[in-house]
Amino acid sequence: MDVHSSQSTPLSTISANRPAAVTVQNKHTTEISEQDLQQLRQLKNRDQVVRAHEAAHLAAASGIVIGGASYSFQRGSDGIQYAVGGEVSIDTSKVAGDPNATLQKAAQIQAAALAPTQPSSQDRIVAARAAQMAIEAKAEINQNPNKATPQTINELSTDDTTRSLGHTIDITA
DSSP states (O other), X not given: OBSSOOOOOOGGGSOSSOOOOOOXXXXXXXXXXXXXXXXXXXXXXXXXXXXHHHHXXXXXXXXXXXXXXXXXXXXXXXXXXXXXXXXXXXXXXXOTTOHHHHHHHHHHHHHHHTOSSSOOHHHHHHHHHXXXXXXXXXXXXXXXXXXXXXHHHHHHTOSOHHHHHTOOOOTTO
């Protein structure tokens, strides 16, 4: 997950159903080497993992996504481009003048960052920054109790920031 804006590419623009791989080695044969087949299998698997990873971010970041998923591709020996990397840009700014909304947004940022089955190191960094943003929002609410809502007061009643946000953060992974 990238915290900067990027170009967006709709997930549906590249078919998940890939045609069979065929490489023409000369005019009379249509064989493909075992090494090429293995590389294509790896590319297909990576493509599926990358797309699922970014789709998880998109699903959890509804409302704070900037654009859509953006992918980097590698062309296989079959001529098809496979996604080998990706990112989803989200708005990670505080909500100016509204610590309650900032607290809720921080929870959503953290949930979006940790949504994939295997969050990347960048995902974990974004989640940690969101946890810090939540701590700062809670401190601001504590300084100005008139701005606290009943939901925020309930969230502030716990000492464990990660519990109130619904996720744990493993920054060292």
